[in-house]
Amino acid sequence: MREKVTRQAILQISEKIVNQEGYEALTLARVAKALEIKTPSLYNHISSLNDLRxxxxxxxxxxxxxxxxxxxxxxxxxxxxxxxxxxxxxxxxxxxxxxxxxxxxxxxxxxxxxxxxxxxxxxxxxxxxxxxxxxxxxxxxxxxxxxxxxxxxxxxxxxxxxxxxxxxxxxxxxxxxxxxxxxxxxxx
Amino acid sequence: MREKVTRQAILQISEKIVNQEGYEALTLARVAKALEIKTPSLYNHISSLNDLRxxxxxxxxxxxxxxxxxxxxxxxxxxxxxxxxxxxxxxxxxxxxxxxxxxxxxxxxxxxxxxxxxxxxxxxxxxxxxxxxxxxxxxxxxxxxxxxxxxxxxxxxxxxxxxxxxxxxxxxxxxxxxxxxxxxxxxx
DNA sequence: TTACAAAACTAATGATATTAGTTATAATGC
DNA sequence: GCATTATAACTAATATCATTAGTTTTGTAA
Structure with a gap:
């Protein structure tokens, strides 16, 4: 059972990823996988990778x-x-x-x-x-x-x-x- | 007529690219284009993008x-x-x-x-x-x-x-x- | 329960790095 | 000068990305 996906949740998991795996590891694919959704679904919450950054x-x-x-x-x-x-x-x-x-x-x-x-x-x-x-x-x-x-x-x-x-x-x-x-x- | 492609030439053009277009603009595709060769040819001189960096x-x-x-x-x-x-x-x-x-x-x-x-x-x-x-x-x-x-x-x-x-x-x-x-x- | 909005999905496109295998070019030895 | 060999170009293919379009599912509100 996965957490509710929100902009906040995306930010939280992104922070974890960059701190643990380095800034270059921050990809939409990586974030989506962590949230157990497909990459394009992220676009319901953010407008681009740059936006996320x-x-x-x-x-x-x-x-x-x-x-x-x-x-x-x-x-x-x-x-x-x-x-x-x-x-x-x-x-x-x-x-x-x-x-x-x-x-x-x-x-x-x-x-x-x-x-x-x-x-x-x-x-x-x-x-x-x-x-x-x-x-x-x-x-x-x-x-x-x-x-x-x-x-x-x-x-x-x-x-x-x-x-x-x-x-x-x-x-x-x-x-x-x-x-x-x-x-x-x-x-x- | 293009310049002779060497590791030095690659470094030189790379320096120009990062200074003029930003560090994120440094891609093998971009470097290859500037040197008028195809991307894979770069591998005769460098071992990877990370190597170049x-x-x-x-x-x-x-x-x-x-x-x-x-x-x-x-x-x-x-x-x-x-x-x-x-x-x-x-x-x-x-x-x-x-x-x-x-x-x-x-x-x-x-x-x-x-x-x-x-x-x-x-x-x-x-x-x-x-x-x-x-x-x-x-x-x-x-x-x-x-x-x-x-x-x-x-x-x-x-x-x-x-x-x-x-x-x-x-x-x-x-x-x-x-x-x-x-x-x-x-x-x- | 139906209508609508939000958020998931699949499918497709275009960059990109990288590898494998092939061809052309240049340098070297005779 | 010619054959050999190493160097460096190429094409083709794969995998990973971001991004967009269009569709389906889900949840909420009327």
């Missing part, structure tokens, strides 16, 4: 938003910023398929995806508020944090580094230095 | 090595490190297809690719030598620089940011802060 990317960004929000709640300042960075990196590490999905969100015009990105960045901006940065300074700050988060996620995925020096330590050091450094440039 | 990734890493080497020559210390970061980011910006190729180099076991990565990292290590860092410190330093380079490349590709605040400015600030910060932790 975009939906999956959006799904990933929503999870990201939630994780980051959760990580930042109850914290402030440097602690909050670092926690946000770690939340991003760890989510991407634990869900490699979602990582790929967000990266291959090719269409930079998609409204929903842009909205979700903006919402997530807004969390960081709220944490930065007490510092009363100029808009320009805030932009540089946010970009640096994003670059570190993206970059360490990529690094984590590539792997192949000395296990004796844990990556988390490198992440911690890099965020500390960047955050403290950025804040220091304000006090002068 | 891997070769392209290696090709990209070689260019990267060369660019980084060129950027660092004649410079030292902070200046050299920053130049290396910019060289990476700009190469990836100007060759988006190569960027994708290096990212989708899935196989972390590939000897040649690992060798090339190591060689490139060795350049950074050589620049760091005069600082007489502990091995651990040096590892954290290199990882941070790599994360910033990867991260800003991703950011650059995603685009969608305020053009009034140039990304290069953000990159410059982030590298300055990280590099100076790392060096400062040694003097204490």
């Amino acid at each position: 975009k939906a999956l990317a959006l799904h990933a960004l929503k999870q990201l938003y939630h994780e980051i929000m959760t990580a930042a709640v109850g914290k402030s300042g440097e602690e909050a910023l670092k926690a946000i960075g770690f939340a991003y990196i760890h989510l991407m590490k634990d869900n490699p398929g979602l990582y790929s999905a967000t990266l291959s969100a090719l269409d930079p015009q998609d409204t929903e995806i842009n909205q979700m990105s903006s919402d997530t960045i807004a969390i960081i901006l709220r944490v930065l508020e007490p510092y009363h940065l100029s808009e320009e300074k805030a932009i540089h700050f946010v970009r640096g944090l994003r670059a570190l988060s993206y970059g360490f996620s990529t690094l984590e995925r590539q792997g192949g580094f000395n296990i004796d020096v844990p990556l988390n330590e490198s992440i911690s050091i890099a965020f500390d230095i960047f955050i403290k450094g950025m804040i220091a440039t304000l006090k002068k | 891997k070769a392209l990734a290696l090709h990209a890493l070689k260019q990267l090595y060369h660019e980084i080497m060129t950027a660092a020559v004649g410079k030292s210390g902070e200046e050299a490190l920053k130049a290396i970061g910019f060289a990476y980011i700009h190469l990836m910006k100007d060759n988006p297809g190569l960027y994708s190729a290096t990212l989708s180099a899935l196989d972390p076991q590939d000897t040649e690719i690992n060798q090339m990565s190591s060689d490139t990292i060795a350049i950074i290590l050589r620049v760091l030598e005069p600082y007489h860092l502990s091995e651990e410190k040096a590892i954290h330093f290199v990882r941070g620089l790599r994360a910033l380079s990867y991260g800003f490349s991703t950011l650059e590709r995603q685009g969608g940011f305020n053009i009034d605040v140039p990304l290069n400015e953000s990159i410059s600030i982030a590298f300055d802060i990280f590099i100076k910060g790392m060096i400062a932790t040694l003097k204490k």
Whole structure:
């Protein structure tokens, strides 16, 4: 007896497939098989494979938003910023398929995806508020944090580094230095 | 009259295709058409599409090595490190297809690719030598620089940011802060 | 219970990668 | 120059995809 097939169910099984079998394994044939239906039946719920990919990317960004929000709640300042960075990196590490999905969100015009990105960045901006940065300074700050988060996620995925020096330590050091450094440039 | 078909020629046309038409456009059919031969003839030079992808990734890493080497020559210390970061980011910006190729180099076991990565990292290590860092410190330093380079490349590709605040400015600030910060932790 | 909408299905088409087997081309040895 | 051989092209075939069209089934609402 199979589950009811809905757009949500398709997204759920897609997430499982990309995380367990890699992003390239996401085919309509694979999804249909998992749902025990024939491939064309999927078109009752999605409009194309690209549509599914975009939906999956959006799904990933929503999870990201939630994780980051959760990580930042109850914290402030440097602690909050670092926690946000770690939340991003760890989510991407634990869900490699979602990582790929967000990266291959090719269409930079998609409204929903842009909205979700903006919402997530807004969390960081709220944490930065007490510092009363100029808009320009805030932009540089946010970009640096994003670059570190993206970059360490990529690094984590590539792997192949000395296990004796844990990556988390490198992440911690890099965020500390960047955050403290950025804040220091304000006090002068 | 068509060019002589060699593995090199295939790589060259592949590079052109991914940079101009996107990484997903790299198909054997597309390459064959560009070389004015039939698809199966490609198998005289490559063993599979995956083989081609891997070769392209290696090709990209070689260019990267060369660019980084060129950027660092004649410079030292902070200046050299920053130049290396910019060289990476700009190469990836100007060759988006190569960027994708290096990212989708899935196989972390590939000897040649690992060798090339190591060689490139060795350049950074050589620049760091005069600082007489502990091995651990040096590892954290290199990882941070790599994360910033990867991260800003991703950011650059995603685009969608305020053009009034140039990304290069953000990159410059982030590298300055990280590099100076790392060096400062040694003097204490 | 009938009418309609939603969601499944089959069948077909067109890309694509890949393999097997064949022919043409180029290089090499005499 | 010619025969041999290796290289690289080709055609033909198969399997896997996404996608569309048209049909049937299923479920819901009137």
